[in-house]
Each structure stands twice: as structure tokens, then as C-alpha cells.
Amino acid sequence: MDVVTIGESMALFTPNTEGKMRYANTFSRKFAGAETNIAIGLQRLGYQTGWISRIGEDELGEALLSFVRGEGVDVSQVTRDASLPTGVYFKELRHEQDVRVYYYRAGSAASQLSQKDIDEKYIANARYLHVTGITPALSETCYETIMYAISLANKHNVPVVFDPNIRVKLWSSKEKAREVIKTIAKRADIVLPGVSEAQYIFGDYTISEYANFFLENGPSKVVLKEGSKGAHYFTKNESGFVPSFSVDRVVDPVGAGDGFAAGFLSGLLEGLSMEDAVTRGNAVGAMVTMVNGDVEGLPSMEEIHYFIQRDKE
Ligand code: KDG
Numbered sequence: 257m258d259v260v261t262i263g264e265s266m267a268l269f270t271p272n273t274e275g276k277m278r279y280a281n282t283f284s285r286k287f288a289g290a291e292t293n294i295a296i297g298l299q300r301l302g303y304q305t306g307w308i309s310r311i312g313e314d315e316l317g318e319a320l321l322s323f324v325r326g327e328g329v330d331v332s333q334v335t336r337d338a339s340l341p342t343g344v345y346f347k348e349l350r351h352e353q354d355v356r357v358y359y360y361r362a363g364s365a366a367s368q369l370s371q372k373d374i375d376e377k378y379i380a381n382a383r384y385l386h387v388t389g390i391t392p393a394l395s396e397t398c399y400e401t402i403m404y405a406i407s408l409a410n411k412h413n414v415p416v417v418f419d420p421n422i423r424v425k426l427w428s429s430k431e432k433a434r435e436v437i438k439t440i441a442k443r444a445d446i447v448l449p450g451v452s453e454a455q456y457i458f459g460d461y462t463i464s465e466y467a468n469f470f471l472e473n474g475p476s477k478v479v480l481k482e483g484s485k486g487a488h489y490f491t492k493n494e495s496g497f498v499p500s501f502s503v504d505r506v507v508d509p510v511g512a513g514d515g516f517a518a519g520f521l522s523g524l525l526e527g528l529s530m531e532d533a534v535t536r537g538n539a540v541g542a543m544v545t546m547v548n549g550d551v552e553g554l555p556s557m558e559e560i561h562y563f564i565q566r567d568k569e
Contacts, residue, residue, distance in 0.1 A: 257330065258303040258525055259417075260382040262374075262405055263391040264366030265289030265309060265324065266343040266359075267316040270548065277348040277356075287323045288345070288550035290388045290421050290514050297518025297540060297554045299328040303525055306330040306382070308373060308405075310365040312342035317365070327551075335373055337365035349548070352506045359425065367394045371404045379405055380412035384521065387444075388419045392436050393426035399436065406443045418444035418475075419517050422453045430456070441470055446477040446524075448517055451488075454480060463488050467495070479534060481516060487538055489530045498534045501542040501567050511550030516541035518554065539564050 523533025
């Protein structure tokens with residue numbers, strides 16, 4: 257496995273019309289979850305990924321599993337739960353600057369992930385372990401599961417990639433979110449926060465100060481993403497900024513960060529420089545925003561090259 261990831265995926269319902277969801281009568285059913293978004297993104301780029309999770313033994317769970325399996329992700333580590341449902345979320349696209357999500361996931365099968373769901377060998381054999389700050393916010397057992405998986409990765413020298421993905425609605429308090437995100441970041445090798453997430457965690461500082469807070473505590477690579485502006489990268493020896501690509505029209509920004517992570521990680525797997533890996537991350541992130549759905553816009557390698565080339569012309 258090139259990348260193994262752990263977390264919840266859900267059935268995603270999006271109104272077929274823009275505007276307030278209260279007026280929507282018909283919805284499209286899709287699937288999403290930060291971790292499967294990046295797993296699918298990497299599969300499209302030719303890498304083998306595996307997903308550890310729990311889903312309900314229900315119709316949405318059947319469809320979700322077929323979908324993720326159909327994208328080529330290894331789902332051998334997904335446990336079916338006969339007593340708890342697959343999570344659901346709704347995405348309301350009021351307009352491009354106002355996208356709202358509504359979760360129906362409390363008590364879902366994935367919220368009961370536990371250490372029993374983790375096979376040490378599966379993690380030991382991965383080239384990277386990817387985790388987000390979403391899973392530890394779901395429940396105490398989810399938090400413990402993530403910490404256990406990280407300790408196995410650390411034990412087997414598997415680099416941990418951590419995307420804080422702060423979802424304020426899921427945390428009981430800001431203090432708790434900050435404490436957990438900092439704890440996980442210290443155990444990671446690569447962290448991929450947004451600049452606004454770094455501000456949420458540390459308060460008001462400069463971008464290099466945010467990078468140093470991470471670099472001084474463990475990680476060797478930090479990318480601070482600044483949305484449509486671009487991304488700043490830092491290691492102990494180098495730093496730089498790569499501007500974003502221009503996008504004709506942002507249709508749906510949700511999933512862009514996961515697209516960035518997939519593109520960036522594919523670059524590291526290929527041995528690209530930090531600058532080139534960040535450029536690829538920016539390209540995938542931009543391409544995801546042009547299509548409705550978290551994963552529908554994830555490109556193939558050929559499409560990325562075409563997109564980057566077209567931007568230069
Ligand atoms: O990054 C996109 C995710 O936020 C979306 O797919 C849903 O995983 C999700 C979550 O928990 O918000």
C-alpha cells in the first residue's frame with residue numbers, strides 16, 4: 257500500500273438546485289469523507305491506497321462500499337456494523353462563497369471505530385499513514401484509535417501525514433480541538449493545515465511563526481495552505497510559496513484540501529521536490545473546486561499535466 261488512511265465516509269446528499277436547501281425537493285446522492293477523498297485522489301493518480309473504517313450494514317453502507325471499492329481503494333479493513341448506521345451529510349451550495357454542511361453522523365458506525373479495527377501489519381506495510389483531525393473529533397474511541405494507529409506507524413517508521421481538517425461543528429470546545437490537534441501534529445512527519453486553521457490553533461502569528469511551531473515539535477515538512485492564494489511550504493532547510501492556479505468558476509470548494517493532499521502526496525511518492533509537489537497539490541485542489549462533489553473533480557495525471565500546461569500559456 258502506498259497510503260493507508262483511517263476515518264469516516266458518509267453518504268452525501270446535495271440539492272439539485274442552488275440556493276437554500278429548505279426549498280430543494282430533489283437531491284443527488286454522492287459519497288464523501290476527507291479520508292476516502294484523498295484515497296480516491298491518489299488512486300486516480302496511479303497509487304494504491306487502503307481505507308480503515310466502519311460502516312453500517314445498511315443500504316447506504318452497501319453503496320458506499322461499492323463506490324470506494326470501485327475507485328480501486330482497498331476496503332479489506334472496513335468493518336460492517338449490524339447495529340449502527342452509515343453516517344449521512346448534506347451539502348448546501350447557496351453560492352460559491354456560502355457552502356454549508358449538515359451532519360447526521362452522531363452515533364454512526366464509524367464513530368465507534370476502536371483499536372480492534374486496526375491491524376498492525378496493514379499499517380507497518382504502508383509507505384505513508386494519513387490521518388485527519390476529523391476522526392479524533394468523532395468520539396473518544398475514535399481519538400484513541402487514531403493515537404494507536406500513529407503509535408504503530410511511529411514504531412514501524414511509517415511517516416504520518418496529518419491534515420488537521422478542523423470541523424468546528426464536531427468539537428465540544430475550541431480548547432479540546434486545539435489540544436488534540438497539537439498532540440497529533442507532534443507525532444506527525446508532515447502536517448498540512450490551512451493558514452486559518454493554524455490561526456485557530458495558535459492565535460495570531462506570521463506564517464513562518466506557524467511553520468516553526470510545527471517544525472520545532474516534530475514534523476519535518478509543513479505546508480500552510482492559503483486557499484485561492486496558494487500554499488507556503490517549509491522544511492528545516494527550505495521554504496517557499498507556490499501561487500494557486502486560476503479557476504474559471506468555483507462550483508464547489510469542499511474537498512479541495514483533500515485534493516491538495518492527494519496531489520502533494522503523489523508528488524512525494526514520486527520523489528518530486530517540495531515546490532513541485534506543492535504545485536501539483538495546488539493543481540488538484542483547484543481542479544476539484546470546478547466540479548460539484550468532493551471527488552468527482554479529482555483528475556488523472558494526464559489531466560493535471562494538461563491543466564498546468566494550459567495555465568502557463
Ligand atoms: O474535506 C471534505 C470533508 O469535509 C467532507 O468530505 C466531509 O469528511 C467530511 C467531514 O467530516 O466533514
